Amino acid sequence: MKLMELPGGDTLHHYKKSLVLCFAGPRDVLSTGPIGGGFRTDLQAVFNNDCNPGAGMSCELRADTYEEHMKLLALEDLGLDPKHCTGLATAASMHNVSIKTMDYEDFSVTAIVTGGIRINASRVGDPAVWHEKAGISDPVKPGTINIILHIDAALSPGALARALVTCTEAKTATIQELLAPSRYSRGIATGSGTDGTILIANPFSSTYLTNAGKHCKLGEYIGKTVKEAVKEALDRQSGLNPAFQHNILNRMDRFGITEDAVWRTYLQRLSEKEKNLSPFVRAEFEDRLSQICRENTLVTYTSLYAHLMDQLDWKLLSPEEALPAGKQLLNLAKIPTDDHYSCSDNQDPIAKMADFYLQGLVELLMIKR
Known part of the structure; x- marks a missing residue:
């Protein structure tokens, strides 16, 4: 034709x-x-x-x-x-x-x-x-x-x-x-x-x-x-379009923040009693995760957090600059952080920032139960 x-x-x-x-x-x-x-x-x-x-x-x-x-x-x-x-x-x-x-x-x-x-x-x-x-x-x-x-x-x-x-x-x-x-x-x-x-x-x-x-x-x-x-x-x-990318997992999966990774961490945080309480634990988890994945504020600060990690990877920022700024962004996104948001000399600071995000996201899901 x-x-x-x-x-x-x-x-x-x-x-x-x-x-x-x-x-x-x-x-x-x-x-x-x-x-x-x-x-x-x-x-x-x-x-x-x-x-x-x-x-x-x-x-x-x-x-x-x-x-x-x-x-x-x-x-x-x-x-x-x-x-x-x-x-x-x-x-x-x-x-x-x-x-x-x-x-x-x-x-x-x-x-x-x-x-x-x-x-x-x-x-x-x-x-x-x-x-x-x-x-x-x-x-x-x-x-x-x-x-x-x-x-x-x-x-x-x-x-x-x-x-x-x-x-x-x-x-x-x-x-x-x-x-x-x-x-x-x-x-x-x-x-x-x-x-x-x-x-x-x-x-x-x-x-x-x-x-x-x-x-x-x-x-x-x-x-x-x-x-x-x-x-x-x-x-x-x-x-692949802007609407697809307006999602925290689609912004962060290249750093290992995938649905399965969040689920595994979430499961570790549940008590044995909670795991056995309902046969629909995964379904309930998926529902809560899908509800927050496209929240405007969360996507906005997640995007900035990812860009901060990129600049750290490109040597445009040092860990001493990026980590405190990352904690502030998570706080603005209402993602919980603890007092141990830091990185030792023998740790990969980007992997550490990804783990902080993962743990905070799981904590947010626990709060929203």
Whole structure:
């Protein structure tokens, strides 16, 4: 099915669980894809494929390598010449794509984005899970932000490369505005571990641009379209949005403050008599926790507490500065603290602050029984 015609005559189609962008003429393409990757001027199409076989099922390769798998996919499913196309794969549904176009005086920018990072979000520099050897890669968790960025203007090679940097900055800025947590560390994510990007420019456009940085209009429009599309795609695919993040557990789970962790600590605090008093102890706990998780004041001060921990992690604040401020924030949030809110030299101050929050939250739940 044809979805739209882009400026310059290129057409976007949806079939075989893929989005396929067919070129109306020669294009300059910069791609991170496993086939047709790098800078190319001889491609006829680009694509983004949903490789998810179904809920709870893992993506399976048709060949020994990802590259060979993508060649077979292009040829057998999409009817494309693997030598003259490039593509990306994802577990996100193409039905959840976000397409944003912005026009300026003599150029246009279109961002075509799919994305889901609730499982595979990571922060650049996080511990890796595998090392590539001879082209063989290990399977990773599903979750990818794939961006096809179409620019209806002729770009110098340097501008095309700079556009990739601006596009990536826009993606990362969006994720940080959502405070999406890394699933490999206690940091805020900057993307997923498997993100892919394809940039397309029209060398026959009458508009020739040599800069795509943040101070020029092209850079501004790349930033705006990509940010809007990434935010919408993440919402559509997995419900990652401001409303979802207005929850103390969603703000704090990267520090180990999860529903199960709160339950285990809560259970430890109950007496044996209380544990045996009702067969619905867990149900009653869940009800009380859900009642406070989205309380405005609690979410507000929890967010500040998490940011305090981040600044401690980034060495912008010392433990001597962060811990007293953290206690004040918990007091403002009406989360109980004791007189032993301190940290010894041999303790991780961030882990200690997380434990103070956990213990105080459980105490708050006990009070609200």
